[in-house]
Amino acid sequence: MENSTLIADEKIIADLLPQKFGKWGKIWTGFLVAICLVGMYAYYRQLRYGLIVTNMKDYVSWGIYISNFVFFVAISLVGSLITAVFRLANVHWSTPLTRIAEMIAVAAIIFASLIIIVDMGSPERFYYLFTHGRIQSPIIWDVIVITTYFFISILLLFYPLLPDIKILLRFKEKSGNALHKFYNYIGSFWKGTPEQFKLSDKAINILCITIIPVAFTIHTVTSWLFATTYRPGWDSTNFGAYFIAGAFLVGAGSVVVAMYVFRKAYHLEKYITENHFEKMGRIVVLLALLYLYFNVNEFLTPAFKMKESESAYLTGLFSGNFSLPFWFAIIVGMILPIIILVFKKGRKPLPMFIVGIMVVVGAWFKRYLIVTPTLLHPFLPMHDVPASYRHYFPSWEEWAITCGSLAGTMLIITILARIFPIIPIQETITEQHETVE
């Protein structure tokens, strides 16, 4: 920790123990549950009547669900950035942020998997993916790599939790019977012996090394779902790197938002300091510049050539039907964050929080723009199709399920933050002792 005032161990534990929901916590949880319930009702309607309740048709067969899926996969990448990359690079200032990043990663990857099942229509088709899937198909690669990434994220959340579980078990009266039983079940065997620490540290190091290529693969393969098909806007060799750059940006943005909210809600100013925002600000500006660079590559070169088969798609983005979300994603999601964050004042908590929201919202629209406009501009012209096939706007069921999945992700993060310490307690204490020495 780089905080100038050193904090006593017991104070750290008291500050970082999971806290019961206050009034606003209950309202927030209730709000998320309500959105999830509406989403579940919409999903019931989709199961009952079929995908006809959506506005997806023959041309736009990947709509808001797949956009949302790409968004979740992108956000989940943050676990590997904050936890693995920083840990392997021996960056210690990020310790208070690792658990937040891992919680976001786990929540996002769960809903990435669920939204794919939603997009399939009948859920049993997910089973058929395993029984009838072809290893030649990037869709199967995505299924395999998402499952793998989910397990790695769970393990990466679990291993560093073990020393904290030992601490949590000391406070039965504070955690309550049910939670105490749960802690007892998942981590009572942790005694904190040097042998246990040795095995745990080794496992965490292996996980950190493993998660980076898997994280790169998960998003590269997701980009290949698009890039391996011959369509305007997707026919690009740049897609893997372009997606990974975007994923790191939105992941970092989401961590910034979560940092600010948890800091405010749980009064963690001593642990998540302005210095953390300052450093995360620098990372976000770097990632925004990188993603902007890839966007320039992705749009400038085809726009310069303006091939006839791609011109309708490109003009639709630049000045047509999709120009408003397109320029919103570019300006609000990238350019404005860069401008704000290059100034020191912009890297203060509140401006950083606003920038984080801009990045995340811009990123969501960016995913929508990657999926839908391309599908509306096939190489072969649309002939003799109903007018509804020529445009796409999600139905209320699609919106409800999408919002439900977003709320579900936040609900999982909220529940995880209620059950486990948001900031690793044992690691904070250890680093405190190292600072004193």
Next chain:
Amino acid sequence: MKPLNKTLTGLLSALLLLPGYNGFSQGAEKASLNIAISYFNTNNRIPYLAVNVKSKITGRFQPVGGVAVKLFLNKDSAGTFIGKVVTSEKGEAHTFIPPSLQKEWASSKSHTFLASFDGDKVYDPAKADLTVGKAKILIDTVAGRSVVATLMEMKDATWTPVKGADVVLAVRRLGSDLNINETLTFATDSTGKASGDFKRDSIPGDAKGDITLVAKIVDNDKYGNLSVEKTVPWGAKFKYNSTFNERTLFATRDKAPIWLQLIAYSIMFAVWGILIYLVFNVFKIKKLGESAK
């Protein structure tokens, strides 16, 4: 306002209004159509006609579709009516000479085809005619892979050789015909024969190595378009190698390429091996914890 100014203003207003007034203009003139007839006979069977209709639009001739053209043999009468055709988007239409005109066809050594369009709201009436002499073309091969074509016309009720006509000797391919050697056309001699050596060795044929030779005269002023075909086993045998049952990226799941399976499954086993090891590691830690009690 002075009277002079009033007059000038009035004149100016009238001048400005005149271009918008079309009361002086003539009614829109109809466009004229250009009709062309072509005569075809393939393999000396039933002849057919092709009609091509164009009109000058924005300075150049362009095909006109949907034009109904009536065709007659020799004279415009009900008894010599060949048929009525309507042009396609490409301005083309085709029709065979019906069997009902067999007697009329046999009555003369040359015939005139008449085409007429009655006119409509857009186009003026138009007419065209084409006179062709009865002729036939034969094809044969001689040893050493030479192709011989014989062109004859009907004269005094007998087939008489035609001298000095340009004949194309070619091989039928998918898109168009390929000449049998570098010479584009061969002139017929006094016996009506034109011959050329076949120089397209190892050209792909069908499964038996058969190719189709063709002898034809194209857009001849006297005889129209005549062609005749002959199949010869001069091509290379074509063997179709189906990739349907091979291991490819687009094959069924049980036919995935070995290299892909090796790479994909190696990565999967490596990563999942690590994950399984890490799960066992938890049990190891658990065991250590229990022994520490």
